[in-house]
Amino acid sequence: MFADGASSGNPGPGGWGTVIVLPEGKVIELGGGVRPVTNNQMELRAVIEGLRYLQDREGQIDVCTDSVYVIRGITQWVWAWRTRGWKTAEGQDVANADLWKELFRLVAQRGKENSINWKFVRGHQGIPGNERVDKIAVSYAKGKRPDLYEGPLLQYPIAIHDIPDDTSLPDMKPKAAPKAAAHSYLSVIHGVPMRHSSWKDCEARIKGQSGAKFKKAMSPDDEDQILRSWGYSLADIRGS
Numbered sequence: 001m002f003a004d005g006a007s008s009g010n011p012g013p014g015g016w017g018t019v020i021v022l023p024e025g026k027v028i029e030l031g032g033g034v035r036p037v038t039n040n041q042m043e044l045r046a047v048i049e050g051l052r053y054l055q056d057r058e059g060q061i062d063v064c065t066d067s068v069y070v071i072r073g074i075t076q077w078v079w080a081w082r083t084r085g086w087k088t089a090e091g092q093d094v095a096n097a098d099l100w101k102e103l104f105r106l107v108a109q110r111g112k113e114n115s116i117n118w119k120f121v122r123g124h125q126g127i128p129g130n131e132r133v134d135k136i137a138v139s140y141a142k143g144k145r146p147d148l149y150e151g152p153l154l155q156y157p158i159a160i161h162d163i164p165d166d167t168s169l170p171d172m173k174p175k176a177a178p179k180a181a182a183h184s185y186l187s188v189i190h191g192v193p194m195r196h197s198s199w200k201d202c203e204a205r206i207k208g209q210s211g212a213k214f215k216k217a218m219s220p221d222d223e224d225q226i227l228r229s230w231g232y233s234l235a236d237i238r239g240s
Contacts, residue, residue, distance in 0.1 A: 001054070003016070003019075004043065004136075004137045005040070007038055011036040013033065013143065014035065016136075017139075018053075019160060026152060027151060027153050027160065029132075031139070031140055043069060043070050051107070060116070061116045064120075074103055074107060074118070086100075120167050127164065182199070183220065184197060185198065185217070186202075186216075186227065187202050189206065194238045195223070
């Protein structure tokens with residue numbers, strides 16, 4: 001199953017598209033439009049409608065979507081949300097909780113015997129199935145009703161099984177470590193080295209001074225090395 005959602009504006013007119021390929025060699029395209037909605041709501045709706053269509057069928061399902069939000073939500077975040085009564089870690093209501101509850105119900109209903117494989121496919125990378133559901137979703141978002149295919153896989157014009165080998169989620173970007181605070185700022189003017197507790201004080205001394213030297217020190221050892229490189233020692237320094 002491929003699934004995708006789209007919205008013109010966030011929120012705005014939206015649409016969803018789903019393509020299902022059955023083991024017996026049949027393809028079913030689904031889609032619909034809603035106003036006003038967000039893109040994430042349509043991403044969820046596309047998967048929900050596909051799973052509703054398949055809820056009475058046994059067997060494993062491969063769900064291909066370009067929505068990191070959907071995959072991380074249903075495989076990682078949903079457990080904590082449910083434990084907290086559909087609240088975020090900050091105590092706020094989970095966005096789109098009604099859709100998440102329905103998606104969770106459909107997934108749980110299948111059980112381990114009829115599991116779901118969640119596959120991440122990058123959007124707008126020429127993956128035929130993803131391009132098709134995107135086209136369906138965008139059409140509905142624009143208020144147009146596309147022709148939806150239902151029939152034999154052999155007659156389906158989309159290379160639906162052309163899926164990348166790597167369908168893993170991209171790594172979450174680690175939070176940047178906070179910048180370490182400076183130990184001090186050093187300056188030299190007319191042969192006189194000075195230590196400053198802030199860049200503001202250092203800048204006030206060197207501003208407009210020809211030949212001034214200045215540098216940030218991250219530790220006492222750093223101070224010593226900087227001064228030595230300038231031909232001075234800690235004994236020569238003055239505090240501002």
